[in-house]
Amino acid sequence: MDKKKGTDGTEPGPAPSRAVDRFGFIKPEQGNSPDGIPKGKSIHEREREERRIRKWRKMIGVGGNDWKHYVRRNPHVVKRRIRKGIPDCLRGLVWQLISGSRDLLLMNPGVYETLVIYETSASELEIIRDISRTFPSHIFFQQRHGPGQRSLYNILKAYSVYDRDVGYVQGMGFLAGLLLLYMSEEDAFWLLVALLKGAVHAPMEGLYQAGLPLVQQYLSQFEKLVIELMPKLGQHFVEEMINPSMYASQWFITVFSYSFPFHLTLRVWDVFLYEGIKVVFQVGLALLRLCHDDLVKLPFEKLLYALRNFPEEATDPDVLLPLAFSFKVSSRLEELQKEYQKRQEGTSETSSGERLQPLVSKTMSRVGSRVVSNLTTADRK
Amino acid sequence: MSGRRPATWDQAADDYDYLFKVVLVGDSGVGKSNLLSRFTRNAFSLDSKSTIGVEFATRTIQVDGKTIKAQIWDTAGQERYRAITSAYYRGAAGALLVYDVTRADTFESAARWLRELRDHADGRGAAVMLVGNKTDLARSGSRSRHHHPRAVPRGDAAALAEREGLSFVETSALDATNVDAAFETLLTEIYRAVSRKALAASSAGDDAGAVGEGQAIQVSASDSAGLTTRCCAF
Secondary structure (H helix, E strand, O other), X not given: OOOOOOOOOXXXXXXXXXXXXXXXXXXXXXXXXXXXXXXXXXXHHHHHHHHHHHHHHHHHOHHHOOHHHHHHHOHHXXXXXXXXXXXXXXXXXXXXXXXXXXXXXXXXXXXXXXXXXXXXXXXXXXXXXXXXXXXXXXXXXXXXXXXXHHXXXXXXXXXXXXXXXXXXXXXXXXXXXXXXXXXXXXXXXXXXXXXXXXXXXXXXXXXXXXXXXXXXXXXXXXXXXXXXXXXXXXXXXXXXOOOHHHOOHHHHHHOOOOOOOXXXXXXXXXXXXXXXXXXXXXXXXXXXXXXHHXXXXXXHHHHHHHHHOXXXXXXXXXXXXXXXXXXXXXXXHHHHHHHHHHHHOOOOOOOOOOOOOOOOOHHHHHHOOOOOOXXXXXXXX | OOOOEOOOOOOOOOOOOEEEEEEEEEOOOOOHHHHHHHHHHOOOOOOOOOOOOEEXXXXXXXXXXXXXXXXXXXXXXXXXXXXXXHHHOOOOOEEEEEEEOOOHHHHHOHHHHHXXXXXXXXXXXXXXXXXXXXXXXXXXXXXXXXXOOOOOOHHHHHHHHHHHOOEEEEOEOOOOEOHHHHHHHHHHHHHHHHHHHHHHXXXXXXXXXXXXXXXXXXXXXXXXXXXXXXXXXX
Protein backbone atom coordinates (compact mmCIF):
# COMPACT_ATOMS: atom_id res chain seq x y z
CA MET A 1 0.00 0.00 0.00
CA ASP A 2 1.76 3.11 -1.11
CA LYS A 3 -0.90 5.75 -1.19
CA LYS A 4 -0.94 8.66 1.16
CA LYS A 5 -3.56 8.12 3.79
CA GLY A 6 -5.86 10.94 4.59
CA THR A 7 -5.85 12.22 1.03
CA ASP A 8 -7.32 9.31 -0.89
CA GLY A 9 -10.61 9.00 0.96
CA THR A 10 -9.94 5.48 2.22
CA GLU A 11 -9.52 6.46 5.84
CA PRO A 12 -12.30 8.20 7.73
CA GLY A 13 -11.27 11.44 9.34
CA PRO A 14 -12.61 14.84 10.25
CA ALA A 15 -13.69 17.08 7.44
CA PRO A 16 -10.89 19.62 7.27
CA SER A 17 -12.10 23.05 8.23
CA ARG A 18 -9.46 24.69 6.05
CA ALA A 19 -7.89 23.92 2.71
CA VAL A 20 -5.11 21.36 2.63
CA ASP A 21 -2.10 21.18 0.33
CA ARG A 22 -1.40 18.22 -1.92
CA PHE A 23 0.29 16.36 0.94
CA GLY A 24 -2.57 16.74 3.40
CA PHE A 25 -1.16 19.59 5.50
CA ILE A 26 -3.53 22.39 6.42
CA LYS A 27 -2.51 25.47 4.48
CA PRO A 28 -1.60 28.60 6.38
CA GLU A 29 -4.33 31.19 6.04
CA GLN A 30 -2.05 33.55 4.16
CA GLY A 31 0.92 33.26 1.90
CA ASN A 32 2.07 30.51 -0.38
CA SER A 33 1.15 26.90 0.03
CA PRO A 34 3.83 25.08 2.02
CA ASP A 35 4.33 22.42 -0.61
CA GLY A 36 6.07 24.92 -2.86
CA ILE A 37 4.38 23.60 -6.00
CA PRO A 38 2.44 25.75 -8.46
CA LYS A 39 -1.27 24.98 -8.36
CA GLY A 40 -1.83 23.73 -11.90
CA LYS A 41 0.58 21.60 -13.92
CA SER A 42 0.83 22.14 -17.65
CA ILE A 43 -0.01 19.31 -20.04
CA HIS A 44 3.67 19.06 -20.89
CA GLU A 45 4.60 18.64 -17.21
CA ARG A 46 1.89 16.04 -16.69
CA GLU A 47 3.08 14.04 -19.68
CA ARG A 48 6.66 14.17 -18.45
CA GLU A 49 5.53 12.99 -15.01
CA GLU A 50 3.63 10.08 -16.56
CA ARG A 51 6.70 9.07 -18.57
CA ARG A 52 8.73 9.13 -15.36
CA ILE A 53 6.20 6.92 -13.61
CA ARG A 54 6.25 4.43 -16.50
CA LYS A 55 10.06 4.26 -16.33
CA TRP A 56 9.91 3.66 -12.59
CA ARG A 57 7.23 0.98 -12.89
CA LYS A 58 9.33 -0.82 -15.46
CA MET A 59 12.37 -0.52 -13.23
CA ILE A 60 10.74 -1.98 -10.11
CA GLY A 61 8.46 -4.54 -11.76
CA VAL A 62 5.16 -5.80 -10.40
CA GLY A 63 5.20 -5.42 -6.62
CA GLY A 64 8.93 -4.71 -6.70
CA ASN A 65 9.93 -8.08 -8.17
CA ASP A 66 12.52 -6.69 -10.60
CA TRP A 67 14.04 -4.17 -8.22
CA LYS A 68 17.09 -6.03 -6.91
CA HIS A 69 17.97 -7.28 -10.36
CA TYR A 70 17.75 -3.77 -11.82
CA VAL A 71 19.81 -2.23 -9.00
CA ARG A 72 22.56 -4.80 -9.55
CA ARG A 73 22.65 -4.16 -13.29
CA ASN A 74 22.19 -0.38 -13.33
CA PRO A 75 23.21 1.11 -9.98
CA HIS A 76 24.11 4.49 -11.49
CA VAL A 77 20.75 4.82 -13.22
CA VAL A 78 18.95 4.01 -9.97
CA LYS A 79 21.03 6.52 -8.02
CA ARG A 80 20.41 9.24 -10.61
CA ARG A 81 16.67 8.62 -10.70
CA ILE A 82 16.36 8.56 -6.93
CA ARG A 83 18.23 11.85 -6.70
CA LYS A 84 15.75 13.35 -9.17
CA GLY A 85 12.93 12.24 -6.88
CA ILE A 86 10.75 9.14 -6.64
CA PRO A 87 7.26 9.59 -8.13
CA ASP A 88 4.86 10.23 -5.28
CA CYS A 89 2.51 7.39 -6.20
CA LEU A 90 5.38 4.87 -5.97
CA ARG A 91 7.22 6.41 -3.05
CA GLY A 92 5.94 4.05 -0.34
CA LEU A 93 6.84 0.91 -2.25
CA VAL A 94 10.25 2.18 -3.37
CA TRP A 95 11.14 3.32 0.16
CA GLN A 96 10.46 -0.20 1.40
CA LEU A 97 12.60 -1.69 -1.35
CA ILE A 98 15.61 0.59 -0.90
CA SER A 99 15.59 0.44 2.91
CA GLY A 100 15.55 -3.35 3.19
CA SER A 101 12.34 -3.21 5.23
CA ARG A 102 10.49 -5.43 2.75
CA ASP A 103 12.87 -8.28 3.58
CA LEU A 104 12.46 -7.72 7.32
CA LEU A 105 8.69 -7.85 6.99
CA LEU A 106 8.80 -11.10 5.02
CA MET A 107 11.20 -12.70 7.48
CA ASN A 108 9.12 -11.77 10.52
CA PRO A 109 5.51 -12.72 9.87
CA GLY A 110 3.18 -11.99 12.77
CA VAL A 111 5.84 -10.27 14.87
CA TYR A 112 4.38 -6.78 14.53
CA GLU A 113 0.93 -7.97 15.53
CA THR A 114 2.40 -9.68 18.59
CA LEU A 115 4.21 -6.51 19.63
CA VAL A 116 1.10 -4.38 19.27
CA ILE A 117 -1.45 -6.70 20.82
CA TYR A 118 0.32 -8.82 23.40
CA GLU A 119 3.15 -6.69 24.73
CA THR A 120 3.09 -3.75 27.11
CA SER A 121 5.46 -0.81 27.06
CA ALA A 122 6.73 1.42 29.84
CA SER A 123 6.47 4.33 27.39
CA GLU A 124 2.76 4.07 26.62
CA LEU A 125 1.68 7.22 28.48
CA GLU A 126 4.54 9.23 27.04
CA ILE A 127 3.64 8.11 23.53
CA ILE A 128 -0.05 8.94 24.03
CA ARG A 129 0.86 12.45 25.17
CA ASP A 130 3.05 13.04 22.13
CA ILE A 131 0.75 11.66 19.44
CA SER A 132 -1.19 14.90 18.96
CA ARG A 133 2.10 16.82 18.90
CA THR A 134 3.42 14.94 15.86
CA PHE A 135 2.60 16.57 12.51
CA PRO A 136 -0.26 18.42 14.24
CA SER A 137 -1.16 20.27 11.04
CA HIS A 138 -1.65 17.13 8.94
CA ILE A 139 -5.25 15.99 8.54
CA PHE A 140 -4.34 12.33 8.99
CA PHE A 141 -3.03 12.98 12.50
CA GLN A 142 -5.46 15.67 13.60
CA GLN A 143 -8.45 13.61 14.68
CA ARG A 144 -8.21 12.71 18.35
CA HIS A 145 -8.07 8.90 18.58
CA GLY A 146 -8.56 8.81 14.81
CA PRO A 147 -6.93 6.25 12.50
CA GLY A 148 -3.76 8.29 12.06
CA GLN A 149 -3.16 8.77 15.77
CA ARG A 150 -3.99 5.11 16.45
CA SER A 151 -1.53 3.86 13.84
CA LEU A 152 1.19 6.20 15.06
CA TYR A 153 0.64 5.02 18.63
CA ASN A 154 0.80 1.36 17.57
CA ILE A 155 4.09 1.77 15.71
CA LEU A 156 5.80 3.73 18.47
CA LYS A 157 4.55 1.39 21.17
CA ALA A 158 5.62 -1.65 19.13
CA TYR A 159 9.10 -0.22 18.61
CA SER A 160 9.48 0.62 22.30
CA VAL A 161 8.79 -3.05 23.06
CA TYR A 162 10.89 -4.34 20.16
CA ASP A 163 13.92 -2.47 21.47
CA ARG A 164 13.48 -1.80 25.15
CA ASP A 165 16.97 -0.31 25.41
CA VAL A 166 15.95 2.52 23.11
CA GLY A 167 12.30 2.58 24.11
CA TYR A 168 10.47 5.68 22.95
CA VAL A 169 12.15 9.01 22.33
CA GLN A 170 10.54 12.22 21.09
CA GLY A 171 11.51 12.65 17.48
CA MET A 172 10.83 9.04 16.53
CA GLY A 173 7.22 10.05 16.00
CA PHE A 174 8.19 12.32 13.13
CA LEU A 175 9.97 9.44 11.39
CA ALA A 176 7.07 7.05 11.97
CA GLY A 177 4.49 9.68 11.03
CA LEU A 178 6.20 10.44 7.75
CA LEU A 179 6.36 6.75 6.88
CA LEU A 180 2.68 6.27 7.74
CA LEU A 181 1.69 8.80 5.11
CA TYR A 182 3.11 6.47 2.47
CA MET A 183 2.53 2.92 3.68
CA SER A 184 0.61 0.65 6.01
CA GLU A 185 1.25 0.49 9.73
CA GLU A 186 3.18 -2.78 9.60
CA ASP A 187 5.28 -1.65 6.63
CA ALA A 188 6.09 1.61 8.41
CA PHE A 189 7.12 -0.28 11.55
CA TRP A 190 9.59 -2.48 9.68
CA LEU A 191 11.02 0.50 7.85
CA LEU A 192 11.60 2.17 11.22
CA VAL A 193 13.33 -1.02 12.38
CA ALA A 194 15.42 -1.12 9.20
CA LEU A 195 16.60 2.44 9.84
CA LEU A 196 17.31 2.16 13.53
CA LYS A 197 18.85 -1.31 13.40
CA GLY A 198 20.79 -0.76 10.19
CA ALA A 199 19.37 -3.11 7.57
CA VAL A 200 21.24 -1.36 4.75
CA HIS A 201 23.18 1.53 6.27
CA ALA A 202 24.81 2.26 9.61
CA PRO A 203 22.25 1.82 12.43
CA MET A 204 20.58 5.02 13.59
CA GLU A 205 19.52 3.80 17.03
CA GLY A 206 22.37 5.77 18.59
CA LEU A 207 20.39 8.92 17.82
CA TYR A 208 17.92 7.81 20.48
CA GLN A 209 19.90 5.75 22.99
CA ALA A 210 20.69 7.06 26.47
CA GLY A 211 23.03 10.02 26.14
CA LEU A 212 22.07 10.45 22.46
CA PRO A 213 25.59 9.32 21.49
CA LEU A 214 25.09 9.49 17.75
CA VAL A 215 23.56 12.97 17.91
CA GLN A 216 26.64 14.15 19.77
CA GLN A 217 28.93 12.47 17.25
CA TYR A 218 27.11 13.84 14.21
CA LEU A 219 27.03 17.37 15.62
CA SER A 220 30.75 17.18 16.29
CA GLN A 221 31.43 15.93 12.75
CA PHE A 222 29.15 18.58 11.26
CA GLU A 223 30.88 21.37 13.17
CA LYS A 224 34.25 20.24 11.82
CA LEU A 225 32.93 20.02 8.25
CA VAL A 226 31.56 23.56 8.43
CA ILE A 227 34.92 24.88 9.63
CA GLU A 228 36.76 22.98 6.89
CA LEU A 229 34.41 23.68 3.99
CA MET A 230 33.19 27.17 4.93
CA PRO A 231 35.96 28.61 7.11
CA LYS A 232 34.58 32.13 7.15
CA LEU A 233 31.18 30.96 8.37
CA GLY A 234 32.78 28.47 10.77
CA GLN A 235 34.82 31.26 12.29
CA HIS A 236 31.73 33.47 12.52
CA PHE A 237 29.90 30.70 14.39
CA VAL A 238 32.81 30.46 16.83
CA GLU A 239 32.83 34.23 17.38
CA GLU A 240 29.07 34.35 17.91
CA MET A 241 29.17 31.23 20.12
CA ILE A 242 26.82 29.29 17.87
CA ASN A 243 27.23 25.54 18.03
CA PRO A 244 25.39 22.97 15.90
CA SER A 245 23.22 21.69 18.76
CA MET A 246 21.44 25.05 18.60
CA TYR A 247 20.16 24.49 15.09
CA ALA A 248 21.07 21.07 13.69
CA SER A 249 19.92 18.58 16.36
CA GLN A 250 16.50 18.40 14.73
CA TRP A 251 18.07 17.79 11.31
CA PHE A 252 19.68 14.58 12.51
CA ILE A 253 17.09 13.40 15.03
CA THR A 254 14.18 13.70 12.58
CA VAL A 255 16.05 13.65 9.24
CA PHE A 256 14.64 17.05 8.23
CA SER A 257 11.04 15.99 8.89
CA TYR A 258 10.45 18.32 11.86
CA SER A 259 10.32 21.82 10.45
CA PHE A 260 11.20 21.83 6.77
CA PRO A 261 8.82 22.20 3.81
CA PHE A 262 7.33 18.77 3.18
CA HIS A 263 8.20 18.64 -0.51
CA LEU A 264 11.86 19.07 0.48
CA THR A 265 11.60 16.51 3.29
CA LEU A 266 10.34 13.89 0.84
CA ARG A 267 13.13 14.50 -1.65
CA VAL A 268 15.71 14.32 1.14
CA TRP A 269 14.20 11.04 2.36
CA ASP A 270 14.28 9.54 -1.13
CA VAL A 271 18.04 9.97 -1.19
CA PHE A 272 18.63 9.37 2.52
CA LEU A 273 17.05 5.92 2.40
CA TYR A 274 19.24 4.97 -0.56
CA GLU A 275 22.53 6.65 0.34
CA GLY A 276 22.48 6.88 4.12
CA ILE A 277 23.06 9.49 6.82
CA LYS A 278 25.73 11.34 4.84
CA VAL A 279 22.82 12.98 2.99
CA VAL A 280 21.80 14.84 6.16
CA PHE A 281 25.32 16.28 6.37
CA GLN A 282 25.27 17.20 2.68
CA VAL A 283 21.88 18.92 2.86
CA GLY A 284 22.89 20.77 6.03
CA LEU A 285 26.07 22.00 4.39
CA ALA A 286 24.18 23.02 1.26
CA LEU A 287 21.70 25.07 3.32
CA LEU A 288 24.58 26.91 4.97
CA ARG A 289 26.37 27.42 1.66
CA LEU A 290 23.25 28.84 -0.02
CA CYS A 291 22.75 31.34 2.80
CA HIS A 292 26.46 31.83 3.52
CA ASP A 293 26.76 35.48 2.51
CA ASP A 294 23.83 36.51 4.68
CA LEU A 295 24.75 34.33 7.65
CA VAL A 296 28.29 35.69 8.02
CA LYS A 297 26.90 39.19 8.60
CA LEU A 298 24.40 38.34 11.30
CA PRO A 299 24.84 38.73 15.07
CA PHE A 300 23.93 35.93 17.48
CA GLU A 301 20.15 36.29 17.73
CA LYS A 302 19.48 37.03 14.10
CA LEU A 303 21.87 34.28 13.14
CA LEU A 304 20.06 31.73 15.27
CA TYR A 305 16.73 32.87 13.87
CA ALA A 306 18.04 32.56 10.31
CA LEU A 307 19.37 29.05 10.97
CA ARG A 308 15.89 27.96 11.99
CA ASN A 309 14.00 29.84 9.27
CA PHE A 310 15.66 29.35 5.92
CA PRO A 311 14.27 31.39 3.02
CA GLU A 312 12.01 29.68 0.49
CA GLU A 313 14.58 29.79 -2.30
CA ALA A 314 17.09 27.91 -0.11
CA THR A 315 14.63 25.07 0.47
CA ASP A 316 13.83 24.47 -3.20
CA PRO A 317 14.93 20.84 -3.68
CA ASP A 318 15.93 21.43 -7.30
CA VAL A 319 18.42 24.06 -6.14
CA LEU A 320 19.41 22.64 -2.77
CA LEU A 321 19.94 18.97 -3.60
CA PRO A 322 22.34 19.32 -6.57
CA LEU A 323 24.45 21.59 -4.38
CA ALA A 324 24.24 19.05 -1.53
CA PHE A 325 25.47 16.24 -3.78
CA SER A 326 28.47 18.35 -4.78
CA PHE A 327 29.85 17.98 -1.24
CA LYS A 328 31.90 14.78 -1.21
CA VAL A 329 31.92 13.94 2.47
CA SER A 330 31.92 10.14 2.84
CA SER A 331 35.61 9.55 3.47
CA ARG A 332 36.01 12.69 5.58
CA LEU A 333 33.05 11.62 7.73
CA GLU A 334 34.73 8.28 8.37
CA GLU A 335 37.95 10.02 9.42
CA LEU A 336 36.06 12.41 11.68
CA GLN A 337 34.15 9.49 13.19
CA LYS A 338 37.41 7.74 14.06
CA GLU A 339 38.80 10.94 15.58
CA TYR A 340 35.63 11.45 17.58
CA GLN A 341 35.63 7.88 18.85
CA LYS A 342 39.28 8.18 19.87
CA ARG A 343 38.39 11.26 21.89
CA GLN A 344 35.52 9.38 23.50
CA GLU A 345 37.65 6.39 24.47
CA GLY A 346 38.25 6.18 28.16
CA THR A 347 34.89 7.79 28.93
CA SER A 348 31.88 5.75 29.95
CA GLU A 349 30.00 6.77 26.80
CA THR A 350 30.63 4.51 23.84
CA SER A 351 29.67 5.49 20.34
CA SER A 352 26.84 3.56 18.79
CA GLY A 353 27.76 4.29 15.21
CA GLU A 354 29.20 0.83 14.62
CA ARG A 355 28.51 -0.60 11.20
CA LEU A 356 27.75 -4.23 11.83
CA GLN A 357 25.62 -4.40 14.92
CA PRO A 358 23.30 -7.40 14.94
CA LEU A 359 19.81 -6.48 13.85
CA VAL A 360 18.05 -8.46 16.52
CA SER A 361 17.74 -6.90 19.94
CA LYS A 362 17.81 -8.90 23.16
CA THR A 363 14.13 -8.36 23.74
CA MET A 364 13.15 -9.67 20.33
CA SER A 365 14.19 -13.22 21.10
CA ARG A 366 11.15 -13.38 23.37
CA VAL A 367 8.77 -12.78 20.48
CA GLY A 368 10.43 -15.25 18.17
CA SER A 369 11.87 -12.83 15.65
CA ARG A 370 13.94 -14.23 12.84
CA VAL A 371 15.56 -10.93 11.99
CA VAL A 372 18.94 -11.65 10.47
CA SER A 373 21.98 -9.46 10.10
CA ASN A 374 23.14 -10.52 6.65
CA LEU A 375 21.27 -7.59 5.12
CA THR A 376 23.85 -5.18 6.40
CA THR A 377 26.14 -3.69 3.79
CA ALA A 378 28.57 -0.84 3.87
CA ASP A 379 27.16 2.60 3.14
CA ARG A 380 27.06 3.39 -0.54
CA LYS A 381 29.61 6.07 -1.28
CA MET B 1 6.50 47.52 35.27
CA SER B 2 5.10 49.54 32.44
CA GLY B 3 6.66 50.22 29.09
CA ARG B 4 7.20 46.56 28.24
CA ARG B 5 7.83 45.79 24.61
CA PRO B 6 8.75 42.62 22.79
CA ALA B 7 12.18 42.52 21.23
CA THR B 8 12.16 42.55 17.47
CA TRP B 9 14.78 41.27 15.07
CA ASP B 10 15.42 44.83 13.93
CA GLN B 11 16.23 46.03 17.40
CA ALA B 12 19.74 47.39 17.63
CA ALA B 13 22.15 45.05 19.36
CA ASP B 14 22.91 47.70 21.98
CA ASP B 15 19.30 48.54 22.73
CA TYR B 16 19.34 47.12 26.26
CA ASP B 17 21.09 47.64 29.56
CA TYR B 18 21.21 44.04 30.75
CA LEU B 19 21.04 40.70 29.01
CA PHE B 20 19.89 37.74 31.08
CA LYS B 21 19.90 34.13 29.99
CA VAL B 22 16.87 32.20 31.23
CA VAL B 23 16.04 28.52 30.73
CA LEU B 24 12.67 26.79 30.72
CA VAL B 25 12.80 23.31 32.23
CA GLY B 26 10.27 20.69 33.27
CA ASP B 27 8.74 17.43 32.14
CA SER B 28 7.59 16.83 28.60
CA GLY B 29 4.18 18.26 27.75
CA VAL B 30 3.83 20.71 30.65
CA GLY B 31 3.57 23.72 28.33
CA LYS B 32 7.06 25.21 28.29
CA SER B 33 6.98 26.06 24.58
CA ASN B 34 3.59 27.74 24.85
CA LEU B 35 4.72 29.78 27.86
CA LEU B 36 7.64 30.96 25.74
CA SER B 37 5.52 31.80 22.70
CA ARG B 38 2.93 33.54 24.87
CA PHE B 39 5.58 35.72 26.52
CA THR B 40 7.68 36.51 23.45
CA ARG B 41 5.05 36.59 20.68
CA ASN B 42 1.75 36.68 22.57
CA ALA B 43 0.84 33.47 20.72
CA PHE B 44 -0.57 30.13 21.82
CA SER B 45 -1.15 26.97 19.82
CA LEU B 46 -3.20 23.97 20.86
CA ASP B 47 -1.46 22.10 18.06
CA SER B 48 2.17 22.74 18.89
CA LYS B 49 4.86 20.17 18.10
CA SER B 50 6.92 18.49 20.80
CA THR B 51 10.24 20.28 21.23
CA ILE B 52 13.25 18.47 19.80
CA GLY B 53 16.50 19.73 21.32
CA VAL B 54 16.23 23.42 22.19
CA GLU B 55 14.30 26.46 20.99
CA PHE B 56 15.17 30.08 21.54
CA ALA B 57 13.42 33.45 21.74
CA THR B 58 13.92 36.88 23.30
CA ARG B 59 11.89 39.69 24.76
CA THR B 60 12.83 43.04 26.23
CA ILE B 61 11.12 44.53 29.29
CA GLN B 62 11.63 47.51 31.56
CA VAL B 63 12.61 47.06 35.22
CA ASP B 64 13.26 50.07 37.45
CA GLY B 65 13.84 52.21 34.38
CA LYS B 66 16.40 49.80 32.95
CA THR B 67 15.98 47.85 29.73
CA ILE B 68 16.31 44.15 30.40
CA LYS B 69 16.63 41.71 27.56
CA ALA B 70 15.70 38.12 28.33
CA GLN B 71 17.29 35.48 26.18
CA ILE B 72 15.10 32.45 26.81
CA TRP B 73 16.03 28.86 26.00
CA ASP B 74 13.20 26.33 25.83
CA THR B 75 14.46 22.79 26.36
CA ALA B 76 13.02 19.38 25.46
CA GLY B 77 11.56 17.87 28.60
CA GLN B 78 12.15 14.20 27.95
CA GLU B 79 14.81 12.64 30.15
CA ARG B 80 16.82 11.35 27.19
CA TYR B 81 17.35 14.87 25.87
CA ARG B 82 19.23 16.04 28.95
CA ALA B 83 22.42 14.92 27.22
CA ILE B 84 21.91 17.91 24.92
CA THR B 85 19.86 20.33 26.98
CA SER B 86 21.85 20.36 30.22
CA ALA B 87 24.59 22.30 28.43
CA TYR B 88 22.12 25.17 28.11
CA TYR B 89 21.66 25.49 31.87
CA ARG B 90 25.28 26.57 32.18
CA GLY B 91 25.57 30.24 32.98
CA ALA B 92 21.82 30.75 33.18
CA ALA B 93 20.89 33.68 35.40
CA GLY B 94 17.48 32.19 36.03
CA ALA B 95 15.10 29.38 35.26
CA LEU B 96 11.40 28.70 35.11
CA LEU B 97 10.77 25.20 36.44
CA VAL B 98 7.41 24.28 34.94
CA TYR B 99 4.95 21.57 35.94
CA ASP B 100 1.35 20.84 34.91
CA VAL B 101 -1.20 21.39 37.69
CA THR B 102 -3.31 18.52 36.31
CA ARG B 103 -0.46 15.97 36.36
CA ALA B 104 1.02 15.09 39.73
CA ASP B 105 3.97 13.24 38.17
CA THR B 106 5.24 16.47 36.60
CA PHE B 107 5.25 18.12 40.03
CA GLU B 108 6.99 15.15 41.60
CA SER B 109 9.78 15.61 39.05
CA ALA B 110 10.39 19.17 40.24
CA ALA B 111 12.96 18.14 42.85
CA ARG B 112 14.95 16.29 40.20
CA TRP B 113 14.85 19.27 37.83
CA LEU B 114 15.97 21.54 40.64
CA ARG B 115 18.92 19.29 41.37
CA GLU B 116 19.77 19.26 37.67
CA LEU B 117 19.63 23.06 37.51
CA ARG B 118 21.78 23.50 40.57
CA ASP B 119 24.32 21.03 39.22
CA HIS B 120 24.62 22.70 35.83
CA ALA B 121 23.52 26.31 36.16
CA ASP B 122 25.00 28.98 38.38
CA GLY B 123 25.02 26.83 41.51
CA ARG B 124 22.59 28.37 43.98
CA GLY B 125 23.12 31.78 42.40
CA ALA B 126 20.58 31.27 39.63
CA ALA B 127 17.09 32.52 40.43
CA VAL B 128 14.50 29.78 40.00
CA MET B 129 10.76 30.19 39.77
CA LEU B 130 8.37 27.27 40.16
CA VAL B 131 5.52 27.57 37.65
CA GLY B 132 2.31 25.55 37.80
CA ASN B 133 0.94 25.76 34.27
CA LYS B 134 -2.42 24.81 32.65
CA THR B 135 -4.65 26.28 35.35
CA ASP B 136 -7.28 26.72 32.62
CA LEU B 137 -7.67 22.93 32.45
CA ALA B 138 -8.33 22.70 36.15
CA ARG B 139 -11.08 25.33 36.06
CA SER B 140 -14.60 24.20 35.29
CA GLY B 141 -16.20 25.90 32.31
CA SER B 142 -12.80 26.64 30.81
CA ARG B 143 -12.26 27.49 27.14
CA SER B 144 -9.96 24.54 26.65
CA ARG B 145 -10.87 21.27 24.96
CA HIS B 146 -11.02 19.11 28.06
CA HIS B 147 -11.55 19.60 31.76
CA HIS B 148 -9.10 17.86 34.07
CA PRO B 149 -9.24 17.77 37.83
CA ARG B 150 -6.44 19.62 39.59
CA ALA B 151 -3.82 17.09 40.69
CA VAL B 152 -1.38 19.42 42.45
CA PRO B 153 -2.84 21.52 45.27
CA ARG B 154 -1.56 25.06 45.22
CA GLY B 155 -0.46 24.72 48.84
CA ASP B 156 1.84 21.78 48.07
CA ALA B 157 3.65 23.74 45.39
CA ALA B 158 3.87 26.84 47.57
CA ALA B 159 5.37 24.71 50.35
CA LEU B 160 8.01 23.27 48.00
CA ALA B 161 8.87 26.76 46.77
CA GLU B 162 9.17 28.03 50.34
CA ARG B 163 11.35 25.10 51.36
CA GLU B 164 13.69 25.46 48.38
CA GLY B 165 13.79 29.25 48.26
CA LEU B 166 11.98 29.56 44.93
CA SER B 167 9.44 32.06 43.69
CA PHE B 168 6.11 30.47 42.77
CA VAL B 169 3.23 31.28 40.46
CA GLU B 170 0.44 29.44 38.69
CA THR B 171 -0.14 30.26 35.03
CA SER B 172 -2.18 29.49 31.96
CA ALA B 173 -0.38 29.92 28.66
CA LEU B 174 -3.72 29.32 26.94
CA ASP B 175 -5.52 32.31 28.43
CA ALA B 176 -2.32 34.23 29.26
CA THR B 177 -2.98 34.29 33.00
CA ASN B 178 0.16 35.30 34.93
CA VAL B 179 2.53 34.51 32.05
CA ASP B 180 4.02 37.99 31.82
CA ALA B 181 4.01 38.19 35.60
CA ALA B 182 6.02 34.97 35.89
CA PHE B 183 8.79 36.08 33.53
CA GLU B 184 8.82 39.65 34.84
CA THR B 185 9.04 38.54 38.45
CA LEU B 186 11.96 36.27 37.62
CA LEU B 187 13.78 38.93 35.59
CA THR B 188 13.21 41.53 38.30
CA GLU B 189 14.62 39.13 40.88
CA ILE B 190 17.71 38.55 38.72
CA TYR B 191 18.14 42.28 38.10
CA ARG B 192 17.87 43.15 41.79
CA ALA B 193 20.36 40.43 42.72
CA VAL B 194 22.80 41.76 40.12
CA SER B 195 22.29 45.33 41.33
CA ARG B 196 22.92 44.31 44.94
CA LYS B 197 26.14 42.56 43.95
CA ALA B 198 27.25 45.55 41.92
CA LEU B 199 26.46 47.91 44.78
CA ALA B 200 28.25 45.74 47.33
CA ALA B 201 31.28 45.48 45.06
CA SER B 202 31.47 49.22 44.45
CA SER B 203 31.04 50.09 48.13
CA ALA B 204 33.86 47.67 48.90
CA GLY B 205 36.02 49.76 46.59
CA ASP B 206 36.23 47.23 43.75
CA ASP B 207 35.48 48.02 40.13
CA ALA B 208 31.86 49.01 39.90
CA GLY B 209 29.75 46.03 39.03
CA ALA B 210 32.37 43.39 39.67
CA VAL B 211 30.99 40.05 40.72
CA GLY B 212 32.69 37.38 42.78
CA GLU B 213 34.95 34.98 40.94
CA GLY B 214 33.20 31.98 39.48
CA GLN B 215 29.85 33.73 39.19
CA ALA B 216 27.96 33.10 35.98
CA ILE B 217 26.56 36.61 35.92
CA GLN B 218 29.26 39.08 35.01
CA VAL B 219 28.44 42.71 35.54
CA SER B 220 30.92 45.18 34.22
CA ALA B 221 30.18 48.86 34.52
CA SER B 222 32.16 51.69 33.07
CA ASP B 223 33.72 53.88 35.70
CA SER B 224 32.45 56.95 33.88
CA ALA B 225 29.07 58.12 35.02
CA GLY B 226 26.31 57.82 32.49
CA LEU B 227 27.79 54.94 30.51
CA THR B 228 25.64 51.87 30.09
CA THR B 229 26.03 48.98 32.49
CA ARG B 230 25.99 45.74 30.54
CA CYS B 231 25.27 42.38 31.99
CA CYS B 232 25.47 39.23 30.07
CA ALA B 233 24.42 36.13 31.93
CA PHE B 234 26.38 33.61 29.90
